[in-house]
Amino acid sequence: MNLAIWLERAAAVSGGAPALCHGDAVVADYRGFADRAAPFAAALRERGVTPGDRVAVFAKNHPDYLVVMFGVWIAGAAAVPINAKLHAKEAAWIIGDAGAVLGVVTAELGAALAAEVQVPLVEIGGAEFIEMTSGAGMGSVPREPDDLCWLFYTSGTTGRPKGVRITHGMLMATSLAYPVDVDPVSAADAALYAAPMSHGAGIYAPIHVRVGAAHIVPRSGGFDADEVLALARGHGQVSMFMAPTMVRRLTDAAKAAGRRGEGIKTVVYGGGPMYLADIVEAVDWFGPRFVQIYGQGECPMAITALSRDEVADRSHPRWRERLGSVGRAQSVVEVAIGGPDGVLGPGETGEIMVKGLPVMPGYWRNEAATAKTLRDGWLMTGDVGRLDADGYLTLADRSKDVIISGGTNIYPREVEEVLMQHTGVHEVSVVGRPSAEWGEDVVAFVVASGAVDQRALDAFCLENIARFKRPKSYMFVDALPKNNYGKVLKTELRKRLAEG
Ligand code: AMP
Numbered sequence: 001m002n003l004a005i006w007l008e009r010a011a012a013v014s015g016g017a018p019a020l021c022h023g024d025a026v027v028a029d030y031r032g033f034a035d036r037a038a039p040f041a042a043a044l045r046e047r048g049v050t051p052g053d054r055v056a057v058f059a060k061n062h063p064d065y066l067v068v069m070f071g072v073w074i075a076g077a078a079a080v081p082i083n084a085k086l087h088a089k090e091a092a093w094i095i096g097d098a099g100a101v102l103g104v105v106t107a108e109l110g111a112a113l114a115a116e117v118q119v120p121l122v123e124i125g126g127a128e129f130i131e132m133t134s135g136a137g138m139g140s141v142p143r144e145p146d147d148l149c150w151l152f153y154t155s156g157t158t159g160r161p162k163g164v165r166i167t168h169g170m171l172m173a174t175s176l177a178y179p180v181d182v183d184p185v186s187a188a189d190a191a192l193y194a195a196p197m198s199h200g201a202g203i204y205a206p207i208h209v210r211v212g213a214a215h216i217v218p219r220s221g222g223f224d225a226d227e228v229l230a231l232a233r234g235h236g237q238v239s240m241f242m243a244p245t246m247v248r249r250l251t252d253a254a255k256a257a258g259r260r261g262e263g264i265k266t267v268v269y270g271g272g273p274m275y276l277a278d279i280v281e282a283v284d285w286f287g288p289r290f291v292q293i294y295g296q297g298e299c300p301m302a303i304t305a306l307s308r309d310e311v312a313d314r315s316h317p318r319w320r321e322r323l324g325s326v327g328r329a330q331s332v333v334e335v336a337i338g339g340p341d342g343v344l345g346p347g348e349t350g351e352i353m354v355k356g357l358p359v360m361p362g363y364w365r366n367e368a369a370t371a372k373t374l375r376d377g378w379l380m381t382g383d384v385g386r387l388d389a390d391g392y393l394t395l396a397d398r399s400k401d402v403i404i405s406g407g408t409n410i411y412p413r414e415v416e417e418v419l420m421q422h423t424g425v426h427e428v429s430v431v432g433r434p435s436a437e438w439g440e441d442v443v444a445f446v447v448a449s450g451a452v453d454q455r456a457l458d459a460f461c462l463e464n465i466a467r468f469k470r471p472k473s474y475m476f477v478d479a480l481p482k483n484n485y486g487k488v489l490k491t492e493l494r495k496r497l498a499e500g
Helices: 005-013 032-046 064-074 088-098 109-115 127-132 169-180 205-210 225-235 244-257 276-286 308-311 319-323 367-373 413-420 455-466 490-498
Strands: 018-023 025-029 053-059 078-082 102-105 120-122 148-153 163-167 190-192 214-217 238-242 264-269 290-296 299-306 333-339 349-355 378-387 393-398 401-403 408-410 425-435 439-448 472-474
Touching: 005 032, 005 205, 018 032, 018 064, 025 032, 032 064, 032 127, 053 064, 053 088, 053 109, 064 078, 064 205, 078 088, 078 214, 088 109, 088 148, 088 349, 102 109, 109 120, 120 127, 148 169, 163 169, 169 205, 169 290, 169 299, 190 225, 205 214, 214 225, 225 238, 238 244, 244 264, 244 276, 264 276, 276 290, 276 308, 276 319, 276 413, 290 308, 299 333, 299 349, 299 378, 333 378, 349 455, 367 378, 393 413, 401 425, 401 439, 408 413, 413 425, 413 439, 413 455, 425 490, 455 472
Parallel strands: 018 214, 053 078, 053 102, 078 148, 102 120, 190 214, 190 238, 238 264, 264 290, 439 472
Antiparallel strands: 018 025, 148 163, 290 299, 333 349, 349 378, 378 393, 401 408, 425 439
């Protein structure tokens, strides 16, 4: 079954319902949405795009992003959404690796990309695009569950990104787990795209199409906390995906404006570690509007979830532990912890492994990487963590980030959690530095939010964690290096240390 059928059905039964909004303005109802996606599909076919071909999308968030995605799927092709923050040369590399036959772009990105690629580029909003999205449409091309739907390039904090093959079946599994494990959805809801549509936020589009909810794309095309707060107030019943750093900025902006998040139904957060102090503050301010998910491109958005009630609960004897976890396995997957000799028991720390419907069949044209990552039917996530007896999964770190000092494993996240509780610390990242004596030393990079020094932080650590875990040195910096999704680049920090 082709996922695009969900749009055809929504148009048939809720044709007049608002579908695509740009800021405050409704730009298309479901009939209008479908009546632009179907001609776009037909126009792609006329330009030689055949089922199974890849069509790249190098665009900022825009309501027509969804017209393009569904158009590509109706045509039986696969979309290759590319993070709009990438350099044109990086986008060109992805287009080449994917073997994309055509690209859809927004204006400025297209201008830079044109110099780098040979494939034809169609600009959203341009004359050709307008022509392609009007006229006669076509019905969706039949697809099998294993057919490629979305070629997702991992953000990659090291090396070249890899293309994850997301199939129609996987995306349906992720979508159908959403109302069961993350948040119930209805036609009265609105999905707001505060984060890149090329990533997790876009993965959540199909389920909202399925129920005939509205889709709101902020005018800024990016994340502006004040704009998000205003849009939510205007529309009401808004849900959105946010990276943890965005939640932090949302809380700061709402507090400054004296707003309590009116109109926000749900903020789904994930994609990186959320510090306990930040989520407690967010729930205190906004109330029970937060759900956490843990996923990765290889199992998009669908490994675990920590429900709204669990995120807001302060009465359970172990609520802190639970809030520091990423929740329990979603309905469509099995989660286990792997050690050197097989599956480990509760409380034991090892590599997180996942099996189930939303797990990728492999990377795009990269058998060596696939063989390393899919083993005995399990997806090896590269994340380290432990399960408790109730099935709550707590992430320690990426395996490569674990610090081994004097033969003992130190999980940077644990040290970061402690330092984040200090009022003088705004952001922190902990990494290992090669040491002749210990193998590695613990070093903390700190963005201070007030007057604080090494002595104060050391005293604070002594009060809160084992001595051997506390940083040997502190580096005070103005900002932490981050990738385009806001994830801290620990490799960059380690490089700085190596360079002295
Ligand atoms: P990506 O494939 O770019 O989406 O990155 C996925 C990685 O982000 C995972 O393998 C984890 O290391 C991290 N991640 C995702 N969700 C969470 C979460 N809720 N808490 C901590 N880390 C997360």
